[in-house]
Amino acid sequence: MIRIDILTAVPELLESPLGYSIPKRAQDRGAAEIHIHPLREYGKGRYRQTDDYAFGGTAGMVLMIEPVFSCIRQLQGERTYDEIIYLSPDGERLTQQGVNRLSLLTNIIVLCGHYKGIDHRIREHLITKEISIGDYVLSGGELAAAVLVDAIVRLLPGVISDETSALTDSFQDGLLAPPVYTRPETFNGWCVPEVLLSGNHQKIAEWHDEQALQRTKTLRPDLLPDEGLSS
C-alpha cells in the first residue's frame, strides 16, 4: 500500500485523472491512498494567498514557501515520507525503471508547481527529488503529477486484474509491446495475423517476442543496447 499526498494550487486538475479507471481502482482496492491538498487552505490572510511577485522583477507569479512549508510539516507530523517530489522540467527524466522504484515506496509527497515557478528555497530545503516527464514545458505540475501517479499505481499488486499485464507493458523488458488484435478476424479485408488464431502458444509467444524486437528496432532503436559499438 502506497500513500501519495499531492500538494497543488489547482486541485480540480487532478480530480478527474485520478478519480477514474485504474487510479480509482487502485484506491478502491486499498492498494493506494491518494490525498489531494489544496495549497490555498494553507495560505495566510483574508485571501489565503499562495503566490506573490518575484523579487528582482522577473515576470510572473511565484508559489510562496509558507503554504508549502506548513502543509509538508503537517504531513510529516503524521508519518515519515520516503520522498518529497517536485515536478519540473529541470528534474530527472521519468522512466519506467524510475516508476518501478517509486512504486515500492510507502509514503510520498508530490508538489505541483504553478505560476512562473516556486520559491527556490522550497527546492533547496524541502524537496528530495525533482522529476520531469519530458523535455517540454507544461503550465503547471498537475498534469505531470497525474502521469506520475497513474504510472505508479497501476504497478501495485492487485490493481490490474491480469497479474502479468503490467509486466508485459512496453518498456518493462526494455522493448516496445507487440501489437494486439481482437474480433472480428477480418474487417474490411484487413486480417489478423494467422499465427494468433492458430492456438499454438509456443508459436504465439515467439511471434510476440519477434514483433517486440522488430518494433523496437524500427521505432525506438535508442532503447536497444549498442551492439554495433564493439564491431
Ligand code: ADE
Ligand atoms: N512542470 C512543467 N513542465 C513539466 C514537465 N515537463 N515535467 C514535469 N513537471 C513539469
